[in-house]
Amino acid sequence: MGFAQNKPEEDMKIRLIAAVAMIALGFAPAAIAGDIIHDAEYYVLEAQHGERWALQDQELQAKLDELRAKHGTPPNIIHIMWDDTAFGDVGIPAIQKVRGLNTPKINTMAEEGILFTHLYTEVGCTPSRAAVATGRLAIRSGMYNIGMLLEMHGMRDEEVTLAEVLSEA
Secondary structure (H helix, E strand, C coil): CCCCCCCHHHHHHHHHHHHHHHHHHCCHHHHHHCCCCCCHHHHHHHHHHHHHHHHHHHHHHHHHHHHHHHHCCCCCCCCCCCCCCCCCCCCCHHHHHHHCCCCHHHHHHHHHCCCCCCCCCCCCHHHHHHHHHHCCCHHHHCCCCCCCCCCCCCCCCCCCCHHHHHHCC
16 A cells, blocks of 8 residues: 555655655664654653553543443544634633633533643644544545645545444444
């Protein structure tokens, strides 16, 4: 499998450049071993909150096990995603007031759930959605450009999506 719509020789060039870059940056051993390489901020947060995260993981797993036992299936996942919203436009009343916005129901949802304030995203809607759908960087699925209405492109049929993986769980 190559990148979307690339010729085999282009795929080989891209892979060679990526391999050289990984070696040059010293990431090759970790990438080969399959380790996840996080950014520095993750490691700082892990040092501060790692024990609490582990406890929360155990509590969450217990709840999931309880739901599976009660209903015979794992719970559904509801993922809400929208585009072109600035940081703080929803879920953070203090920032909303400055901008003249008011979203009380979404703010309640944020208060009752998890408010994500670290935004790791792609440059636009197409790559962001492809990354969420596949769990991979958009460059890996070939969906790194923002799609326009009359363009004929999309993910390859052989691309595995999160929905496919979860439906088999």
